Amino acid sequence: MTPTIRLAKEADLPAIVQIYNEAIPGRMATADTAPVMVEERLEWFRQHDPSVHPIFVCEEAGRIIGWTSLSAFYGRPAYQKTVEVSTYVTTRRHRAGVGTALREHVLSACDRYGIKTVLSFVFAHNVPSIRLNEKFGFAKWGHLPRVAELDGIERDLVIMGKRLAERKSNKAPRGRAAPQRPRSVGESRRGRQR
Numbered sequence: 001m002t003p004t005i006r007l008a009k010e011a012d013l014p015a016i017v018q019i020y021n022e023a024i025p026g027r028m029a030t031a032d033t034a035p036v037m038v039e040e041r042l043e044w045f046r047q048h049d050p051s052v053h054p055i056f057v058c059e060e061a062g063r064i065i066g067w068t069s070l071s072a073f074y075g076r077p078a079y080q081k082t083v084e085v086s087t088y089v090t091t092r093r094h095r096a097g098v099g100t101a102l103r104e105h106v107l108s109a110c111d112r113y114g115i116k117t118v119l120s121f122v123f124a125h126n127v128p129s130i131r132l133n134e135k136f137g138f139a140k141w142g143h144l145p146r147v148a149e150l151d152g153i154e155r156d157l158v159i160m161g162k163r164l165a166e167r168k169s170n171k172a173p174r175g176r177a178a179p180q181r182p183r184s185v186g187e188s189r190r191g192r193q194r
């Protein structure tokens, strides 16, 4: 069955958390060092108002196989048009184009959300994520040396960023994006990257 990408529902949270937790032992994706509980992530989920900071899931045969989110950067008004992107794909489906499809989907949605700048915070040793960012035209904007310690090893954090194309028309102002119909991964992959 062709995977589809749609806005996440609260009922998807256990699957979202499970995929997040899969990434923790690898010590590459996140600064969390122990599995998180679904209840702990409920507030995070609810902070992602789908009309401002969406979470999208990729679903295949009724199962969530990956997700991506746009989160507030600092949460202060002046940073309203800047977001942080996160993308997680279940380990068993790595390198099958799911991360690419999710990124294409979320980046092409940014215009509707009035977003101008997308940031990605990644450990310098997270090669898959850095490559994924580069594939979408993100450049290295910052390097924070040895700011994290994972299993006794100090790790660098890289800030990657992408400035999106300027809007040409006077579309809906930022803050309320129109609801979006689910799209198949194939359809999403045919879409243009911003």
Ligand SMILES: CC(C)(COP(=O)(O)OP(=O)(O)OC[C@H]1O[C@@H](n2cnc3c(N)ncnc32)[C@H](O)[C@@H]1OP(=O)(O)O)[C@@H](O)C(=O)NCCC(=O)NCCS
Binding pocket: 023, 028, 029, 030, 085, 086, 087, 088, 089, 090, 093, 094, 095, 096, 097, 098, 099, 100, 101, 121, 122, 126, 127, 128, 129, 131, 132, 135
């Ligand atoms: C990063 C991640 C989302 C990529 O998802 P994916 O579905 O495997 O990615 P894709 O198959 O679409 O590959 C996209 C690109 O990423 C790069 N990439 C993915 N895995 C890679 C690997 N193991 N080594 C090197 N490059 C890799 C490649 O450039 C690839 O493009 P290509 O296939 O055209 O060469 C996935 O590895 C993941 O979930 N990692 C754990 C979570 C994480 O680190 N998230 C980032 C922090 S928010």
